[in-house]
Amino acid sequence: MARAIRVVAVPGAVLAAALLLDLIKGHRDRFLLPLVALLTTLSVIFLSRLDLFLATKQIMWVLMGSALMVATYFLIDDIRTLARLKYLAGGAAVALLAVTVLWGTEHHGARLWLSIPGLFSFQSGEVAKLLMAIFLAGYIADRGSVRQRPRPLAPLLLIVIFALALFVGQRDLGAAALFFGLFIAMLYLGTGRKGYAIAGIVLFLAGAVGAYYAFPHAAVRIQAWLNPWQAPQHGGYQSLQTLFCLAEGGIGGTGLGQVPLGNLPAASTDSILAVIGHDLGLLGIVAVVLLYTLLCVRAYTIAQRAADGPGGPQARAEGSFGALLAAALATIFALQSLIIMGGVVRLIPLTGITLPFVSYGGTSIIVNFIAVGLLLAIVRDCGPPTPEHRN
Amino acid sequence: MRTLQTNIIKLSLVPLVGFLIVCISLGYWQVIRAPALRAHPYNDQAQQRAKSIQPGQVYTSDDQLILGVRQTPEGWVRAYPAGEVYAHRTGYDYKTGLSQGLHQALLGVGRYENFWRNFRNGRPTGLNVILTLDSSAQATAARLLRGKRGAVVALQPQTGAVLALASAPSYDPQRVLDNDIVYEMFRSDPASPELNRALQGLYPPGSVFKIFTAAAALDAGVANPQTVFTCAGAETIAHTLVKCRNASGHGRVSLTWALADSCNVTFAKLAEQLGPQRFRSYAKKFHLLDSAKLCLPGKSGKMADVLAYKGERELVQAGFGQGATLLTPVAVAQLAATIANGGQVIRPYLVDSIEEFNGRVVYRGRGQHLGQAISQQTADQVEGMMVVAVEKGTGGGAAIRGTVVAAKTGSAENPHGPPHAWIVVLAPAHQAQAVVVVVVENGGSGGEVAAPIAREVLKALLR
Numbered sequence: 124m125a126r127a128i129r130v131v132a133v134p135g136a137v138l139a140a141a142l143l144l145d146l147i148k149g150h151r152d153r154f155l156l157p158l159v160a161l162l163t164t165l166s167v168i169f170l171s172r173l174d175l176f177l178a179t180k181q182i183m184w185v186l187m188g189s190a191l192m193v194a195t196y197f198l199i200d201d202i203r204t205l206a207r208l209k210y211l212a213g214g215a216a217v218a219l220l221a222v223t224v225l226w227g228t229e230h231h232g233a234r235l236w237l238s239i240p241g242l243f244s245f246q247s248g249e250v251a252k253l254l255m256a257i258f259l260a261g262y263i264a265d266r267g268s269v270r271q272r273p274r275p276l277a278p279l280l281l282i283v284i285f286a287l288a289l290f291v292g293q294r295d296l297g298a299a300a301l302f303f304g305l306f307i308a309m310l311y312l313g314t315g316r317k318g319y320a321i322a323g324i325v326l327f328l329a330g331a332v333g334a335y336y337a338f339p340h341a342a343v344r345i346q347a348w349l350n351p352w353q354a355p356q357h358g359g360y361q362s363l364q365t366l367f368c369l370a371e372g373g374i375g376g377t378g379l380g381q382v383p384l385g386n387l388p389a390a391s392t393d394s395i396l397a398v399i400g401h402d403l404g405l406l407g408i409v410a411v412v413l414l415y416t417l418l419c420v421r422a423y424t425i426a427q428r429a430a431d432g433p434g435g436p437q438a439r440a441e442g443s444f445g446a447l448l449a450a451a452l453a454t455i456f457a458l459q460s461l462i463i464m465g466g467v468v469r470l471i472p473l474t475g476i477t478l479p480f481v482s483y484g485g486t487s488i489i490v491n492f493i494a495v496g497l498l499l500a501i502v503r504d505c506g507p508p509t510p511e512h513r514n
Numbered sequence: 515m516r517t518l519q520t521n522i523i524k525l526s527l528v529p530l531v532g533f534l535i536v537c538i539s540l541g542y543w544q545v546i547r548a549p550a551l552r553a554h555p556y557n558d559q560a561q562q563r564a565k566s567i568q569p570g571q572v573y574t575s576d577d578q579l580i581l582g583v584r585q586t587p588e589g590w591v592r593a594y595p596a597g598e599v600y601a602h603r604t605g606y607d608y609k610t611g612l613s614q615g616l617h618q619a620l621l622g623v624g625r626y627e628n629f630w631r632n633f634r635n636g637r638p639t640g641l642n643v644i645l646t647l648d649s650s651a652q653a654t655a656a657r658l659l660r661g662k663r664g665a666v667v668a669l670q671p672q673t674g675a676v677l678a679l680a681s682a683p684s685y686d687p688q689r690v691l692d693n694d695i696v697y698e699m700f701r702s703d704p705a706s707p708e709l710n711r712a713l714q715g716l717y718p719p720g721s722v723f724k725i726f727t728a729a730a731a732l733d734a735g736v737a738n739p740q741t742v743f744t745c746a747g748a749e750t751i752a753h754t755l756v757k758c759r760n761a762s763g764h765g766r767v768s769l770t771w772a773l774a775d776s777c778n779v780t781f782a783k784l785a786e787q788l789g790p791q792r793f794r795s796y797a798k799k800f801h802l803l804d805s806a807k808l809c810l811p812g813k814s815g816k817m818a819d820v821l822a823y824k825g826e827r828e829l830v831q832a833g834f835g836q837g838a839t840l841l842t843p844v845a846v847a848q849l850a851a852t853i854a855n856g857g858q859v860i861r862p863y864l865v866d867s868i869e870e871f872n873g874r875v876v877y878r879g880r881g882q883h884l885g886q887a888i889s890q891q892t893a894d895q896v897e898g899m900m901v902v903a904v905e906k907g908t909g910g911g912a913a914i915r916g917t918v919v920a921a922k923t924g925s926a927e928n929p930h931g932p933p934h935a936w937i938v939v940l941a942p943a944h945q946a947q948a949v950v951v952v953v954v955e956n957g958g959s960g961g962e963v964a965a966p967i968a969r970e971v972l973k974a975l976l977r
Contacts, residue, residue: 308528312521352556363556369543370551371559385559405544409537416533423526430519443518450522457529461536468539 129178133167133185134160140189144196144499152502154421155495162414162480163488169398170483172380173391177483184485188492195496202497202504206444209261216254223247224292246486248298249477252455253490255302260447263313294340297462297474303327304458305451312450348472361388362473368397369408369467376404391483393475396467415460415479422453425498429505445505452494553624555609555617563623563638565589570620570640572604572612575675575866578649580604581612598684599656602710603645603810606687610708615809616643619868619877626877631870639871646675646866646879651974655680658967664935664954665711665843668971671851671940671949674860674881676808677975678950679844681711713805713812716840717953720926721776721960722936723835726849728773729896730796731784733857733888739770739895745779752826756782756834759925773899774907776923778834785833790820793829799887800852801859806844808864815841836927847951850938853900854920854946857893859884894944901943909937911965914973918943921968923960931956937964941972948975 137160163185170178199205219237228236228244238244283306291299307323334341351359351366364387371377371385379402384390390398400408426449459479466473477487543551553560568590572581580600582593592613594604605611618624622631622640632638648668655666659682668678685707690700700707709715731737747763749756758764758778764771772780785793797803797817805814818828818838831837841849844862852859860881868877900920903909909921920943924936935957940946950968957963 308525311525312518315517315521363554366543366547367551367554367557367559369540370548373544373548385557400540400544405540408540408544412533412537412540416530419529419533420526423522427519427522427526430522446518446522450525453526454529457532461529461532464536465532465539468536468543470535470539 129171129182130164130167132182134164136186136189137163140193143193147197152421152425152499154417155425155498158414158418158421159480159492159495162411162418165399165411166395166481166483168379169395169402169481170391172402173384173398177391180485181483181488184488185492187485188489191489192492192496192499195493196499196503199497199500202445202448202500205257205448206261206264209258209265212254212261213258216251216258219247219251219254220293227293246484248293248295249484249486249490252298252301252305253494255305256448256451256455256494259305259309260444260451263309264444264447266313291334291338294338295475296334296341296344296472297466297476300327300462300474301455301458301476303330305454308454308458309447309451312447344472344474348469351469361394362469364388365394365397365467365473366469368394369400372401372404372408374405376400376402376407378402389475392477393463393473393482394467395482396464396478399481400467411481412464415456415464418479419453419457419460422449422456422498425502426450426453429501445501449498449501449505452498455494456491549624549627553618553621553627555614560623564621567621567623567638567640570622570642570868570871572616572620572643572645574645574647574649574652576649580645580647594687597688598686599653599680600647601684601687601707602681602712603647603679604687606685606690612643612809615811616865616868619643626868628876635871641876642869642871644866644869645864646670646677647679647864648677648975650977651678651971652680654678654974655967655971656682656684658970659954662954662957663705663711664952664957665715666950666952666967666971667712667843667847668948668950668975669847669851669862671854671860671946674851674862675866676844676862676864677948678971679712679808679864681709681715683707710810710812711953711955712843713808713810715842715953715955716813716816717843717934717936717955718837718839718926718928719835719841719846720924720934720936721778721835722846722922722924722938722951723832723839723841724773724776724781724924725853725896725900725922725938726796726800726802727781727785727788727793727833728769728899729853729888729892730793731769731788732895733796733892734788734792736787737769737784739768739899741769742766743769743772743777743780743783745772745777747779749779749782751779751782752786752830754782754827754830756830770899770902771907773896773922774903774909776903776908781834782830783833785829786826788833790825790829793820793832796887799859799885800849801861801884801887802841802845802849804845804848804861806842806848806862808844808862810864812844813842815839815845835924843951843953846936846938846953847949850940850949850951852887853893853896854940854949855893856890857886857888859887897940897943897946900938900940908961909939909965911961912937912939912969912972914941914969914976917941917976919969919972920946921965923965925958925960928956932958935960935963937961937968939965939968939972941976948972950975 141156167178170181223237236244237247307320311320335345347359351362368387426446430446463476463478465471477484479491569583580596581604582595584591584593605613619626620640655678666680683705685700689696745764747758747761756779764777803815805812820829828837832839863879863881865879867875869875897920900922904913904919904921908923912919912921919941921939925933927933935954937952937960940949950971952964952968954963
């Protein structure tokens with residue numbers, strides 16, 4: 124009975140939030156919140172299967188996240204005003220990361236947590252990624268097309284390199300990759316030049332090779348990725364256990380919670396996808412991947428519609444901020460899911476990054492909900508007039 | 515804003531492709547690679563599952579049980595009824611020997627997983643494995659090697675079936691498992707009993723390698739069995755001093771007699787005449803440096819680069835099996851089997867068949883044909899020269915009454931002490947049913963130490 128309440132509570136909360144938004148402001152997106160409700164419900168189901176205490180805490184985070192999402196939606200009167208805060212956001216992101224590198228708490232060899240003694244602690248990178256999205260969108264929208272004036276790229280590059288250095292200082296390579304990918308995507312949107320994207324990817328690979336030689340922490344991860352069978356006792360252990368877990372599931376899965384898991388490390392966070400593959404099999408896990416695909420497609424659709432916003436040159440320039448912010452958020456969702464999924468299936472090295480809405484983690488859940496709140500606000504403020512709202 | 519809109523659409527295609535690739539990779543791991551991963555030795559769940567599976571047993575070709583199972587309250591446990599005679603075959607736990615090499619077959623998992631078999635039996639079961647080994651030859655080899663360090667390999671030359679595979683010193687797997695002190699002594703023993711010398715021991719082949727040089731030279735038309743060479747006892751060939759076992763020299767000597775009486779100078783000259791290119795190409799045709807694929811850990815041989823700068827010095831020494839040439843006993847046995855089989859190279863095999871508990875065969879092993887290394891005529895000529903070695907030369911110790919035996923002895927110089935005693939024997943000559951290779955580390959003269967062992971093993975096989 125308690126378990127049933129637990130499972131109903133989550134989609135209930137998200138859908139109640141949807142209803143609330145519907146009643147008061149008549150929001151216009153019918154896809155995002157059901158998808159989020161599905162994903163968070165899956166999260167609670169799988170966390171209950173792993174650890175009831177974690178599941179209960181996750182429900183709390185989802186409730187808080189939903190509330191903050193609604194609050195974001197209402198507190199931001201017009202999403203375009205956020206563009207004015209771009210330097211504040213960029214500076215805050217960098218400051219947050221710098222403070223974490225200097226005074227953060229270390230977990231598993233990575234310094235990702237910032238704790239305010241006696242109150243709470245949070246993963247500063249998660250918050251920083253949202254602030255960075257606002258900065259990048261604001262900056263690119265402000266400069267219009269960067270193509271005509273290449274010089275303004277310099278401060279952009281500077282701030283991003285600084286942030287990257289901080290991430291590497293934190294030893295959180297998954298987040299560094301996410302960050303870099305976001306930067307390249309935004310640069311492409313701003314300039315429309317594929318050359319930048321390709322150069323960026325080459326730069327990133329060079330950086331990865333550099334990290335391999337510079338940081339033993341990174342070298343271990345990369346070696347474990349290239350050959351987990353060689354050193355199963357060392358770095359390859361997690362990767363191997365993840366693959367064993369997936370293989371155990373096969374096509375149809377072993378059934379939800381029917382068969383005990385092996386010794387899967389980080390089952391509730393990095394490797395939760397492997398647990399889904401174990402219990403639901405290839406069919407279930409592909410369905411989950413499809414949910415993420417739909418989420419990303421929806422977010423990109425919002426961005427694309429916002430780009431086609433209300434008329435007038437001034438309004439257009441402002442409208443592009445909404446489109447760029449939505450695209451940045453969509454890219455964050457896409458990259459973050461792909462980095463962790465790619466790690467689980469050994470396409471890329473396994474990194475400690477959360478699967479949005481599904482991995483356990485308070486900061487991650489809350490930040491992702493706020494991102495959804497921002498997306499909904501973008502639909503409200505930047506979308507083209509739809510027939511039923513054309514008055 | 516049109517451009518921003520199209521850029522967003524283009525950008526959104528990248529993650530779509532990414533998600534597609536993730537789905538394909540998931541299919542790869544969860545469907546294609548799943549059976550292998552579900553049976554992987556590092557997979558703890560596979561180990562858990564394995565405890566509930568009744569594993570198969572391993573038999574010799576004449577049905578002697580060498581690796582059994584025993585039921586205990588904790589599950590199925592391995593039993594080693596054949597003790598140290600087969601220790602290098604069975605191994606001493608699930609991570610060594612055939613328990614590891616045939617892991618999937620013995621447990622009926624991975625490649626050998628079969629839903630219907632498990633359904634018929636009402637529970638998952640393993641498969642029995644029948645090896646090609648002959649228990650009497652194996653017992654003879656193990657008995658004669660006791661107290662020595664060395665190996666015996668016997669092959670059926672026409673099929674490539676491994677008839678005997680012995681390595682000494684050996685150990686009793688059960689005692690190693692049961693007693694921690696015995697285990698510690700076993701692991702730290704300087705004589706390395708765990709090493710399977712037949713497959714993992716790399717030795718200079720010494721004079722037994724002359725059959726390769728002879729075969730290559732005859733096949734290339736460089737010489738024939740009657741070609742006359744001169745030997746002064748010690749000569750400098752290609753800037754290398756070559757000493758013959760006959761210090762006063764053989765004088766004028768035919769190739770046949772040079773092989774029979776093991777004349778180093780002749781074979782140094784023969785290798786020089788053959789030249790590095792052909793020497794290497796024949797080594798390749800004979801598959802000399804392949805590692806044996808017998809479901810057991812093995813090593814591949816080594817040979818100096820005779821084409822390199824100053825390679826002719828290496829070539830001259832390789833001509834009589836010294837220098838940097840190192841081979842495993844099983845590779846030498848494959849070389850001899852090629853001579854006995856009319857020049858056809860066959861890769862040896864150890865697993866005769868894999869059967870269900872009811873006797874239904876699911877796999878039948880056979881030796882892989884690797885092509886013709888030399889002509890039938892050359893092979894016959896080399897065999898004829900080896901017969902002379904038994905009748906009049908160094909191989910007299912291998913003679914068996916009533917059978918024409920062909921052999922080549924070797925006393926391979928090495929940095930670890932007295933020479934390694936080698937012999938290669940095949941019988942009956944020109945229709946060989948068995949090839950036997952014996953090596954005794956630091957044993958001394960091949961004709962005196964290795965030949966009696968080979969003779970007894972051969973007798974057991976020809977009986």
